[in-house]
Amino acid sequence: MTTYSGRYPASRPRRLRQNNWIRSLTRETQLGPGDLIWALVVHDGAEDEVPVSAMPGTARLSVRAAAGAAKRAATLGIPAIAIFPHIDTRKKNAHGKEALNPDGLVCQAVRAMKDAAPDVGIMVDVALDPFTDHGHDGLLENGAIVNDETVKVLVEQAIVQTRAGADIVAPSDMMDGRVGAIRAGLDAAGHQDTLIMSYAAKYASAFYGPYREAIGSGKLGSGANANPGDKRTYQMDYANTDEALREVALDIAEGADLLLVKPGMPYLDIVARVKAEFGLPTYAFQVSGEYAMIKAASANGWLDEERAIIESLSAFKRAGADGVVTYFAPKAAALLGA
Template identity: 65%
Template sequence: MTSDKPFSDRTPNALGGYPLQRPRRNRRTNWSRRLVAETSLTPADLIWPMFVIEGDNRREPIPSMPGVERRSIDLIVEAAREAETLGIPAIALFPNTDPKLRTGDAREALNPDNLVCRATRAVKAAGLDVGVILDVALDPYTSHGHDGLLVDGEIVNDETVDMLVRQSLVQAEAGADVLAPSDMMDGRIGAIRRALEADGHAATQIMSYAAKYASAFYGPFRDAVGSGGLLKGDKRTYQMDPANGDEALREVALDIAEGADMVMVKPGLPYLDIVRRVVETFHVPTFAYQVSGEYAMIMAAAERGVLDEERAMLESLAAFKRAGAAGIFTYFAPRVAKLVG
């Protein structure tokens, strides 16, 4: 007997529901999962942070960051060549400055022959198709470990900005492709951009650490650059309160208006909501930093057998892309590039 009921009324659920729709069909096989994947991770999404030390053919393991090393300049050039081969578009260089050169006024930051400037020139002289990103901040050069100048117990803004401008010109002259002010001083992006334009460096890009939070996840990085044991107090008077989201959008808006070409959210995984909000609000290239503490947590859990290291690494980076990040600073960069390239 043929029913005269509409077909939709003869199904257990409304038309379009189960069993007509079975989302697991697309997940049954590896090829199908790859075919319908919404997010992809490629070597072009990665920026490889590197730590520079003095000497020749020197490597120093960083105990708090298993698998990460400080390298002398000659080995930095080798690593940059590896980055090019792997398809990683840019490296970020951070100096471990000799404690004897760290002073209250951070004058080594203005030395055109300082460690990071020499490393930059060496990489550029190698003729590699790899961008060099340099931090603009004073903490690798101060005796107190802060990103700015300390006067009577306070980080002074405008005097610090003057130093950052001078540091930026030194780094641009050394050949840096991208300057990344990470200090969180007010007004520094506009001041740096105007100075670059006036000094013949109009093509130098600025990637602003526009939303950098006063985070507990930076500890291993400070060990790597040698500033952790020097830090007096904390950085909460200039880095952002982790409780705030709207404030991040105001910071990003200011930096874009002042001339930033790209913006950064730091740290990464705890602040993916901020990455998404920045991307959706401003539609500018937005980067995130999988910081040292995030890296160290994954490695520590993997060493204890709690996590599958490779899967956790790839899953964490896919989350950055899913949130909308144009690229990711990650210490996993060379390993990931080999897996997804």
């Protein structure tokens, strides 16, 4: 790119900012409803909505309400929804067996949402933390997460969810080799067209706290099986960037179609490096803690909520993301469509 060599007073950059129409014409980053994936929590209770106290304005939805949300997404121009389950505690155990139930909450929700809005893509989370009584993403043996045994279960989970109608399976567990195993399992089961969005760079972050309340995985287990929120043996060290590129390269080699960086805002540098290095469709997850901070600051009058939502989402696009997974999707889409 040629270096701009303009000089004041002949060059006055403010001329390109003086009216809304010229700001629109010269805007480098464009954000629209089509850039959003709606992060949505479903539950297996009778109530259509159960508010999540740590995430004001967000609620766990029943299967029926989730089907209605899919219709709303279609109306708003949101192309896809990512669903996360909150199941009855009595259905949880050390092995997360409910993750493999073809008539379980996730599969029910997928079927209902695809029936309600066939053209809205449905993305499902592949991990065991919503289903285990210890709250970890994988299987525990003697207090340690066992990688290969977990991967076998994840493959089964992905196949069950795909049979229910999921369009994208998104392994968020960060086990080694899981993308390749899931790809092979899906292909062998006749699901060659199912997409894999890999949580290719998922960091051990303090910003997940509200989500753990939303899915009920935050304070489960005891003794060696306790989950104090420490998942650092499988989620990445937040100090590392080169490691993220190695993780992404492995997932691409194993068959990932789409890449996801999580969390979002504190990791814009990772988004930029991943997109620049690999060029694959790359997404950021604006996680529960990011959502909660904007809501809390807005509730106190410290931020303009609507402006903060659009500015934060635009930052992901500016960093190179092709889209954003966010709990703000319906509100943002309404604002962008206004």
